Structure formats: C-alpha cells, structure tokens
Amino acid sequence: MRETCIQECPLCRSSAEYYLVDYDKCKFFKCPRCGLFQVSLRAEGALLQGPQQWRDAYSQKAKEAPEDHALAIRVSSPSQGAGVADAAVAGKYVRMAELPQG
Ligand SMILES: [Zn+2]
Numbered sequence: 001m002r003e004t005c006i007q008e009c010p011l012c013r014s015s016a017e018y019y020l021v022d023y024d025k026c027k028f029f030k031c032p033r034c035g036l037f038q039v040s041l042r043a044e045g046a047l048l049q050g051p052q053q054w055r056d057a058y059s060q061k062a063k064e065a066p067e068d069h070a071l072a073i074r075v076s077s078p079s080q081g082a083g084v085a086d087a088a089v090a091g092k093y094v095r096m097a098e099l100p101q102g
Contacts, residue, residue, distance in 0.1 A: 002102065009034060010044045011059035022100035034062040037071040037091075038099055046075055046089050058091055069093040 002019045009016035009031040016031035026040045037058075039047070047054055062071040073091040 004030075009059075010039060010047050011037075011055045011062065021102055026100060028099070028101075031062070034059045035065065035070075036096075037062040037065070037073065038094075039073040040075060042075040043073045043089050047073070050089070054089065061091055065093055068096050070096055070099060072099060 004017045004019045006015055006017055008014070009029060012031065012033045014031055014033045016029050016034075018027040018029040020026070021028045021038065022040075026038055027044065028036070028038050030036055047058065058071065058073055065071050070093070071091050072094045073089060076088045076090045
C-alpha cells in the first residue's frame, strides 16, 4: 500500500489526499471536491502561480471526468529556462488503467 499524504488541493484548496507516482514527478490526488486527478509537479507549480480561473477550470474538468478516466494535468512546454508562469499547462482525460500508478 502506498503512503498517502495530505495537502491542500492545488485546484480548490480543500484538504486532499495524494501520493506520488511516475517516479515522483507527479501527484495522484483524491480530492473530496474535484475527485481523482493527476498533476505533475511542474504543472502544479504553474497552476499555483496562475490566475484563479485556471484552477477553477481544471477543478471543473476533473469533476467531469468520464467513468474510468481521470484528468491528467501536465506542462506541455518543453522549453528550458522559461518561467513557470509561461508554461503551457494542459489537461486531458486518461483512462485510469493507463495512468501511472506508482
Ligand atoms: Zn480539489
């Protein structure tokens, strides 16, 4: 059993459980408001510095995930040295079976 941690959900600030996946580059959240979603550490940093509307939009998307899917939020910009504020954050629905689980 993986060790779960508790922190504020980066989307809605509820107290949420998560554990690290994908070689510790990604957090798999179980939020009481947003449900299940994954966010990479870089994407989390970008979201926390981004406008509130980003977080609201991703929270909404996470809640609307189809059955057996979860929202995976990643930074798509590969550019080195760009500030996190410039990072292109993107979310897509991924089948639960295909998400990194550990
Ligand atoms: Zn949340």
